[in-house]
Amino acid sequence: DQQVKQNSPSLSVQEGRISILNCDYTNSMFDYFLWYKKYPAEGPTFLISISSIKDKNEDGRFTVFLNKSAKHLSLHIVPSQPGDSAVYFCAAISTTQGAQKLVFGQGTRLTINP
Amino acid sequence: EAGVAQSPRYKIIEKRQSVAFWCNPISGHATLYWYQQILGQGPKLLIQFQNNGVVDDSQLPKDRFSAERLKGVDSTLKIQPAKLEDSAVYLCASSPGTSGTRQETQYFGPGTRLLVL
Numbered sequence: 231d232q233q234v235k236q237n238s239p240s241l242s243v244q245e246g247r248i249s250i251l252n253c254d255y256t257n258s259m260f261d262y263f264l265w266y267k268k269y270p271a272e273g274p275t276f277l278i279s280i281s282s283i284k285d286k287n288e289d290g291r292f293t294v295f296l297n298k299s300a301k302h303l304s305l306h307i308v309p310s311q312p313g314d315s316a317v318y319f320c321a322a323i324s325t326t327q328g329a330q331k332l333v334f335g336q337g338t339r340l341t342i343n344p
Numbered sequence: 345e346a347g348v349a350q351s352p353r354y355k356i357i358e359k360r361q362s363v364a365f366w367c368n369p370i371s372g373h374a375t376l377y378w379y380q381q382i383l384g385q386g387p388k389l390l391i392q393f394q395n396n397g398v399v400d401d402s403q404l405p406k407d408r409f410s411a412e413r414l415k416g417v418d419s420t421l422k423i424q425p426a427k428l429e430d431s432a433v434y435l436c437a438s439s440p441g442t443s444g445t446r447q448e449t450q451y452f453g454p455g456t457r458l459l460v461l
Contacts, residue, residue, distance in 0.1 A: 239384075264449075266452075271454065272454055272455075273454050273455055274435075275451075276450070276451075279449075319386050321386070330439075330448060331392070332389060333389075334388070335386050336384065336385050336386050
């Protein structure tokens with residue numbers, strides 16, 4: 231039962247162009263969404279988040295868009311840089327009895343080509 | 345500020361053996377999480393502690409996995425006996441655990457890569 235899905239295992243983008251990573255979810259109880267970035271041999275690091283009461287959140291080169299009706303969110307990176315090459319995980323929070331339970335997607339490996 | 349520390353970084357064992365992983369969270373963080381990340385998948389929560397109490401262990405295979413956080417600081421995750429399908433990266437994360445804050449950023453350690461042969 232995959233509640234958070236990232237259907238693209240990999241994405242290759244040219245340096246300077248826009249990278250768009252997509253994520254779909256099935257659980258309507260999710261009300262907070264996050265993107266994590268992971269380099270090899272390191273743990274995931276928090277990148278950007280969005281609450282379900284918003285449809286857009288921007289932080290520098292990173293923007294997350296949320297479409298609640300479609301249960302879809304996306305991460306835009308503009309312009310893409312070589313250091314952005316990593317695995318990106320979409321995650322969602324479902325609060326059950328006060329516990330903050332983070333549910334992750336499978337990840338998308340982003341490669342930025344010079 | 346020191347991050348989340350985990351050891352060992354790598355471990356190779358044979359099936360049916362036992363193994364233990366250690367995690368030291370960021371100083372002052374009340375909430376500690378253990379995740380299992382199988383190759384090609386996202387991290388899956390195994391257990392969550394708030395101080396030394398268990399908040400959620402619904403996805404922990406309790407017949408073989410156990411975890412403790414006796415003094416509310418560092419934590420140990422044990423597998424006994426290990427199976428081939430336990431091969432994964434085990435990630436520890438922590439968050440401040442401030443009362444009333446639901447959406448806290450979780451800070452992850454580098455993980456322990458386990459290979460069961």
